[in-house]
Amino acid sequence: MKVAVLKGGRSLERGVSLRSGARVEDALQRLDHEPLPLDAGGDLVKRLLAERPDVAFVAMHGPGGEDGTAQELLEILDIPFTGPGVAACARCMDKVLAKHALREAGVPTPDWFAFNETAFRELGAADALGGLERRLGFPLVVKPSRGGSALGVKFAAGRDEVPEALVSAFSYDDRVLLERFVEGRELAVGVLGSEPLPVVEAIPAGGDRYDFEARYEIGRTEFACPAELGEREAGAVTAAALEAYEALGCSGFSRVDLILAADGPQVLEVNAIPGLTDTSLLPQAAEAAGMSFEQLVGKILDLALPAVAPTR
């Protein structure tokens, strides 16, 4: 089968995406498919039209590839693709939309308030900050609504740190959210089709939970998979993850990030197309479930194709 691997693009997560893509191509080759690497640029549609792949494996992260844009094109070109559809991608990419959808579905997620840049620039939204800070408490987390990895995510320990954190977050998106900081264990649950994978825990090595950059560095963060959880805890975490996955309309595969607080799990966000690099969480979780990377890629591919068509 000819499989177009969409990777790269212009997003800030280009580097991770190229690594995810390269690894997927390698696995496809070992599965006896014909991978067609495509660095998403101005000639993407032309190349898809010329090459007419049987299916597209979307290995792009961040705006452009993970927000429904690439998926929309693939739908128009009538090429089946891996991972969630257009609407689910758009919802997952935008943390504000995602949190509304989660709350409507009754999935626990930390309290938040969202702002557009124009609200501050033109409507004097700064005057509302004091009240919100009292309701959310300190420390609070400031995040760009659409952005990947830890880019632009800042803690504000007190009032005076909020404006600076907002300026940082607005560097990545014109909408940001202020979120209540929930103390707890940092967990991630990969979902494949409709099946949850074992829970992964990220444990900051230096103990600095406020350093978001450390999360993505080997050596500064340790990962435990499966996470050491009691049966009831694991059940609650997995249930919350599946509810979030469904609430956002995901299909194929995705990764749900949660905090396990004293009073139960809280969903932070859902990554529509999680990283597939050597050090990414989803492949680690799949492996803990006894699934090799090739098997994982094969399964993701199967899920992308119409149920009736034989895949191999």
Add this chain to the structure above:
Amino acid sequence: MPETPHRRRAHTRTRDLERYAGLFAERTGVMRSSAMRDLMAITARPEVISLAGGLPDTSTFPASTFAAQMTRIAQESAAAALQYGPTEGFAETVDCILEVMGAEGMLPDPDDVIVTTGGQQAIDLICKTLVDPGDVVVCEAPTYPGAVPVFCSYQAEVVQIECDGDGMRVGDLEEVLERLDREGRRPKFVYSVPSFQNPAGVTLSLERRQRLVELARQRELVVVEDNPYGLLRFSGEPLPPLYQLDGGDFVIYVGTLSKILSPGIRLGWAVAPPPVMEKIVLGKQASDLCTSTLTQHFVREYFAEGRWREYVDSLVEIYRRRRDTMVESLREHFPAEATWTEPQGGLFIWATLPDYIDTSDLLAKALREDVAFVPGQAAYVDERLGRHSMRLNFSGVGEEEIREGVRRIGRAIAEQVELYGALTSNPAASPAPAQPRASDMDAAGLPRPGAEGSGGDGGDVLPFRKTGEA
């Protein structure tokens, strides 16, 4: 026909990760990668105006000269040019090096010189020779971003000394040395880029040069002088290198042809007293046996032509115009709250923004406008520092691109300044373009240094902070 083997692509499993983690040397734990590094990867997109590089403009080197010299090497000395060479480098290469150093008034013993694979290897070899894990290395703040990973990989404890418009504050250095004395610790060396420093663009004053060399003598302290840009002076009087002032007793010198000929040929050197040199040679042998002999042949041919100074002069002219363009553009497009250095030579300007702007985040915003710079944190070992500053390179791109690049960065900053004003209910900064304020600047347009001497300097340090911010 044999089957074409598949290229092996990494397919690491959790088990492998754990296995490798157990194998990694301790020093890899302090080798840093960061989200910022991923950002820098995007600056390589062709549509991006990159003021981020440290690149000299190699397009000005005449291709015909290059072709003629390489042809001559192929015809006359192919076998030797393709062979190994001595670890110390060819004597003829050392002659060329002496010529370059002579142009700045230095006259070392040829036996004290080793040819290295770029100045970067010289820094590495000096660390390899002198630094044990936990040893103290002193350098400027900000310092050459490429030196930080070298110091870290030898597990040095790095102490950074603030700079002002006159370079490293040697008064502060004395205080730090005394503190270290009291703690019973002795720095292995002080690393400095005294002329047109990377990244700050500042130059160590004559007075401070003399004081630094004096300190080195009094305390028997090694100073590593890294001088890639000394010959690239656009204005002002040349200053003697530390090596010349000291006579080579306590100063280890690092030089390179990267900025006056080509970085691609990877030709640098170190000059050190014989006992140190002996160890450096052994270290180099272990690293790569010898510097590329082909490169050394090319350098010999090039210097034999006798026109290397002309080429340097032509570069100086080009870079002077580009610096002027960048300074003009900064005045036009950066907000009143910003400050920057106005270097008398070299390749870089260091700009500092109000302390509510994080330049790593600003880079993300700038990249959407297809323009890039180096966030200041890269020049500090403690990555929490330098977050409000940026390094701008003016040698690697043409004047039109400099203007456009600075305009785009300026627009991104202006948006952040305005937003911060709205967030703090302060009226946004006056949209009037910035001018370095007379009170902050000396005649050369550099921030005025504090009085140097016993203890407290009164002047602004880098990053320069303005007072009176509401």
